[in-house]
Amino acid sequence: MGRLAFITGASSGIGQALALRCYHAGYDLALVARRTEAMADWARGQGLQAARWRVYGADVAQVDSIVAAGQACLAEQGLPDLVIANAGISVGVDTALREDLPVIAEVLATNTLGLAATFHPFIAPMVARGSGRLVGIGSVAGIRGLPGHAAYCASKAAVISYCESLRGELRAAGLRVVTLCPGYIDTPLTRQNRYRMPFLMTPADFAARALKAIEAGASYRVIPWPMGVVAKLLRLLPNPLFDRLLAGRPRKHRQGGGAASADLS
Template sequence: MTASFQNAVLTGACGGLGQALARELIARGAAVALVGLHLPTLQALAALAPERCAVYTPDVADSAAMQAMAADWMARAGAPDLVIANAGVAGGYDTAQADDLAVLRRMLQINLLGAATTFQPFVTAMRSRRRGALVGVASIAGWRGMPGNGAYCASKGGLIRYLESLRAEMRGGPVAVVTVSPGYLRTALTAGNRFAMPGLMEPDAAARAMLAGIARGRTHIVLPARIGWLARLLNLLPGALHDRLLLGQPRKPRRGEAGATPIPGLAPPTDPRA
C-alpha cells in the first residue's frame, strides 16, 4: 500500500529533521501546519508555499494551546491525513544533581506528553475522514538505557510504549500509528556529542526515507535501517556486558556544559559559585 499526503501537521518544524520534513512535504504539494518555537525559521519555511502553510508557536506540552492550534488549522485546511509529533529535546542527565530533575521533567513534558497533546485534537476528525497516520518520532535511545542519558532514554522509551498502546487502540481502524526510531542524525541535538555516532545520517535523507516508509504503510521505521540491526545485536548481549561496554563511553553534555543543546522552558542552571 502507498499513500500520498495532502494535509500535514508537523511539530518540531524548526529542528534539523523537522525542517527537512517540512521542505519535503511542501515540495510534494501538501498543506502544512508548521509548529515550532523559532518564528523566523517557521516563517522562512512557510514562505516556500504561503498559500498552503500556517505557522504556530505553542508549547507542545500545553494541551490548551495545542487544541487551539488544531482548531485553527482544521478551520483553514480541514482534517489532516498526516500528523507528525517530531518535537523533541535532548541533553545529558545526572541523578546526583538536583538541577537535573528539572531537565528530566521538561524532557518528559516535551518528548512524551508532547506527542499525546499533538495527536489528541486530531484523532476524532481523522477517524471521521477514515484515513491518515499519526507518527511519533522516538529514537534508538529509547530501546535501552545509556549512562548519562537517562532523561532522554526514558522519554523516548516511554514514547515507544505509548505509541504501541495507541496502535493497539487504533488497530482495525482507518488511522495508522507509526513509530519512527532514528539513530544518529546530523542535527543540533547531536552536534555536541563526544562519542562515536555510527551510521550518522543527513536530515534530508532521513526525511525522505521516513515519508517513503509512512506512505508504504510501515508502522515501524528505523533510520538508517542498519542501526536498528546493530542495536538489536547489542541487546542480545548479557546485561552486565552491555553495561560495561557503554560505561566507558563519553557522556552526553549536561545543561550548562560545552556542547549542550538548550532545553526550551528551563531557566539557566544554578551556578554553584554564585
C-alpha cells in the first residue's frame, strides 16, 4: 500500500500544485475541496490513476464539515502519512467598518481554526501509529503585519505560532509538524497587484521545494529562502522605520471592492 497525502484547498493554486507533486512522488491522494466535481475533473484531466485518488467535499471554515472529511478519509483510504492544511482565504479589511468584522471572523475561521480542524481527526491515530507529518501553510505575511492585511496577517501569524506549539506537543509521539511560509506566488490574485513582487514563484516551483523540505525533515521553512531573509530584516526594523517604509502602500481589496490587492499566499 502506497503513502497517502490528505490535502485541503486542492482545487487551485498551491494546493493543486502540491497535489500533483505528491502524486508524482508516489503518494495516493485524498483531495479536499468545496467544488468536488471541478476537483475530480482536474484529476482525470491530469491522467491520475483512478485508484490513487479520492475527493472529499468540505468547507474548512465549518469545523464539522472538515472533520467529517477527515473521518471519511480514514474510513475509505486509511490513515494518511502526510496531511497538508493548505486551504485559506485572503481578503482586505477595514476595522473601522462594522461590516468587515464578520469578514475578519471568516478569515480566522478558515485560515487558523480550519487548519486545526484539518489536523484533528488524524492526531490520535497518528500518535497510536507513532508517525505522521502535519503541514501547516503559513505565509511571510504572518511574520510582520502589513497595512490593509490585518485579518490575513493575524491568521497566518496564528498558524505559525499554533504549529510551533503543536510541534512541541507531538514530537515525543513521533509526529512531525512542519510550518511552510510561502512568499509571493504567481496566481490570478497576485497578477492584479500594481507593484513589484520580489522572488515571485510559480505554484509548481513552490510545491517542488515544499515537498523537498517536508521529506528532508524541516520543521519551518520560508519558500523561497531569500523572502525569509527579507521578512527577518523587516522583523528587526524599529517600528518608526517600518511604518515609514510601508506608508502609502496600496491596501488589499476589501470584500466587494476597495483598494488594490496585495496578496501574499
